[in-house]
Amino acid sequence: MKTVRLVVFDLDGTLVDSVADIASAVNRMLAQKVPGASPLPLATVRSFVGSGARELVSRVLARTRAEVPVDEGLATFLDAYRAGLLDATRPYPGVVEGLDRMRDRTLAVLTNKPGDMSRAILAGLGLADRFSRIAGSGDFPGRKPDPAGLLMLLGESGVAPGEALMVGDSGIDVQTARNAGTRVAGVSYGLDPEGLAAAGPDLMVDSLAALAKRLGAGEL
Numbered sequence: 001m002k003t004v005r006l007v008v009f010d011l012d013g014t015l016v017d018s019v020a021d022i023a024s025a026v027n028r029m030l031a032q033k034v035p036g037a038s039p040l041p042l043a044t045v046r047s048f049v050g051s052g053a054r055e056l057v058s059r060v061l062a063r064t065r066a067e068v069p070v071d072e073g074l075a076t077f078l079d080a081y082r083a084g085l086l087d088a089t090r091p092y093p094g095v096v097e098g099l100d101r102m103r104d105r106t107l108a109v110l111t112n113k114p115g116d117m118s119r120a121i122l123a124g125l126g127l128a129d130r131f132s133r134i135a136g137s138g139d140f141p142g143r144k145p146d147p148a149g150l151l152m153l154l155g156e157s158g159v160a161p162g163e164a165l166m167v168g169d170s171g172i173d174v175q176t177a178r179n180a181g182t183r184v185a186g187v188s189y190g191l192d193p194e195g196l197a198a199a200g201p202d203l204m205v206d207s208l209a210a211l212a213k214r215l216g217a218g219e220l
Helices: 019-033 042-048 053-064 070-082 095-101 115-124 148-157 171-180 193-199 208-216
Strands: 006-009 106-114 133-137 164-168 183-187 203-205
Touching (some): 019 053, 019 070, 053 106, 095 208, 106 115, 106 148, 115 133, 148 164, 148 171, 164 171, 171 183, 171 193, 183 193, 183 208
Parallel strands (some): 006 164, 164 183, 183 203
């Protein structure tokens, strides 16, 4: 088994708990575009996160049966979200410790969230300098599970697929890794634990601190 030289993390549900801020922006968008619509519960918004902002807004508008063009709703949502990126968003327990313990490897982020927002969030949390690259929507062709972004990071890092590990919280992350030929670890605390388990990651961990320990012991 080859040593893991590159670790690529998903963002929402893996590194940061951002659902409260996303839900707040969703409901501000609804208040502007669908007057009289009831705010969506946090759990509902949580179930819509993971495939990018456009898909999120599309699902929200479909759930509320709103006759609003997706592009129009998306623009309003993004404006609302940019205004509150760090109101409640925080790293999950074990993330900072885990990243600190993996400093001997190249670390990167691959997310379907817009790249500028992803970089702003990690910078605001004091974590951006841990990563060689923070790649989000708009920075690479397609979106996960399309492997283009992960393959881009492999190429930039000069790392073969067998020397890389994708870390995520959903079946989308598992499929992305499979499509690129890398190993994949899943975190049990994220947004889609059932979908993650069904996709069959190579390893499940309860925290990034636990993942760092496993990597340090040469178990991956």
